[in-house]
Amino acid sequence: MRIKRSMARRAVAALGVLALAGSLAACGDSGDDSASGAKPDKLTGVGPITLATGKDTTGTLNEILADWNKAHPDQKVTLTELPEDADQQRQQMVQNAQTKSDAYTILNLDVVWTSEFAANGWVEQLPEKQFDMSKYLPPVIKTAQYFDKLYAAPYASDGALLYYRTDLLKKAGVDKAPTTWDEMTADCQKVLKLPAGKGMSCYGGQLDKYEGLTVNFSEAVNSAGGEVVGANGKPNVNTPAAKKGLDFLVDGVKNKTIPKDALTWKEEESRRGFESGKVVFLRNWPYCYALMANKKDAGNKVAGKYGVAPIPGLDGPGKSTLGGHNLAISKFAKNKKTALDFIKWFTSEKNERTWLTKNSQAPVYGSLYDDPALQKQFPYLSTLKQSIEKAEPRPAIVNYGDATAAIEEQAYAAISGSKSSAQALKDLQDNLTKITSKDK
Template sequence: MSVSMVLLASACGSDDGGGGSGSDSTALEGRGPITFATGKDTSGNLKNQVDAWNAEHPDEKVEVKELPESADQQRAQMIQNAQSKSDAYSVLNLDVVWTAEFAANRWVVELPPDQFPDLDKLIPATVDTGKYRDKLYAVPVTSDGGLLYYRKDLLDKAGAQPPKTWDEMTAACLKVQALPEAKGMSCYAGQFEKYEGLTVNFSEAVNSAGGVVVGEDGKPNVDTPEALAGLTQLVNGFKSKAIPSAAITYKEEEGRRAFQEGKLLFHRNWPYVYALAGKTDGSSKIAGKFAVAPLPGKDGPGVSTLGGHNYAISAFTKNKATAADFIKFMSSEERQKANVEKTSQAPTWAALYEDADLQKQFPYLAPLKASIDSAKSRPKVVKYGDVSTAIQEAAYNALTMKSEPKKALTDLQTKLSSLITQ
């Protein structure tokens, strides 16, 4: 993971995106009730976690402010709140790629590392996502690595192995689709709607072909043969119908539902899907029939985009001391283990991946840890929203055949160069 991706051209006091002028003080003072701004809880377990805090802190209760399911809409609402200097949100549940933007605009406060003594027990790559210019602004509570979910029952019947390369995945699809019970199934889907998930899937395709979106020098580098190979792989998937046409509208949940309904042989998604797809209450048609593997790549195992969520303290909230304690509570080993057990979301505590009970319950932990360890971050730039939007536009135009892949990447290189040098 390259720290050099951080855009140093913008000063920490930038009003990029209409930033506020909140305090950057590390003095975390003020106690009392707080609010927690977070995306829609698709896991169903957040209430249990917050209830555990509220039971122990009756005078400092947390109220959940649930934002939309879409990451882009979450970010927009958080920014709008910060620009108005509102104290409506106390703790923010940030996507790992938002740290630089929120820190540079002083929408969140710097966190004193000595108040978070367990940071060295977390996966180092996750801690890095909470830093901007080597200072801590957010604490990682969940991580994420992309996984390849697949129908183990059908691969076994067809005599196929979990694929390590894109060609192997295509070959396995052909074998399985020849089975009577696989009639009408599509080969593969990820997240291809024009939103943050498309940035992730595009980045993984490029990285898995040996390319980069932004290089170690902090400069964009997408007009390359490697990036072209990655984007072309996705485009050809839509052209050949290996990726169903409906997948152009898929975000995480649409894809998950399609996989659970038995419409997909392979599906790229995050760890949270494991618990939901394995439910035996009738909501999943594939419970007990699927497994997970690392993402495939061009010539071998692919590269995941590093995901996850970090908790940060709004610069405009009054009760920052309570907010800090709530973050410590939610990021603790005990709370993270309880969350894994209920949701299958990836923890940031390294030791939990070695927990015998969890390994028995969640066989995906080994490939997930490998996915996170080898994952690459999205560009850590202050203008991340604009950068991500440009990536989404270019990739979407190519996937919908509005632009040839080569031209889409050439145009994207030009656009990113203007955004990342400003």
């Protein structure tokens, strides 16, 4: 699991910064921060709680929860596992909120969902003074805020990384990772000429029709100098630069640089594709590092044979989408004081270190990226920190579900060949204009 994210969850669509209108503020910021009128520093209720999160594929989560339960026998936390797919996770959380159910106490939100849940009044405002914000990486703080108020605690960050086969590149005479798409394609062609490269494709990502496609599409657009939504909050995706980004994916599938299987890949499918030797290069999140390094079975052909670099772009290093997860307290839950205490404990620097060392999950504390011992164990930490600090955020948009669905629909149509990239971007521009106009 990537306790999602996203995986990915996961997570994962750099649309730019979307300005929300005052009518949205009225929807989510009344100054009365719970259904009972409690202020954020007056959350009440002590007792059992639940943690709703994506499927745990790591095996680590229950170990950490057991530590809490042992120390808090009267305030035990029960794990509620949602589907691995990020879209399905969000759907179940939204349904739970719309019915005002108390089934979920703590929600593990993809960073892009925080504003949506805050604006709709589905999560509690948190007491910011009880979290040491100075220790967090600056980009992750904004993902947990809505109108400058804290509605979730940063739990995991994420930046995209390029995994590459060091053994095959070395055999092909390539001594460093590519920084541009053209370099990556050229390096791959050298590998494919080798006996060891027979049957392989060049590059894989997450191109199934789900949130991961929004992320991959947006990274491609931003890495080509384009944008999906501009700084003024208006869609700006029907541009030559955006077309260059989308065409990187479209042409890749068309000329088989990207395997057609990638159209069915989410995070885990793509990781397994790289592990099994289907692709030379893989765009994925840092959680893959530990899984591929530690997994000992016949299907893992890459252990000890891969490196990590920034994702490439059109003319130089690309721009990652800012991923990660935040923990929020459901507005409709019981035992909110216990929930707050648990979140502070669960997101402690000690537990962040555990997640990093066991599962290579990207921490939210800057100090962990600079720790010499951790850098020795995870040589990519400096690269990951840079990826996160330069990543493009997804928009703080209440109708984000509609926006990401529109992106997925049009991007998939172009990549799968059922629509030209030019038409897909024109249609996406029209769709996003209608969706964002609802927020005014």
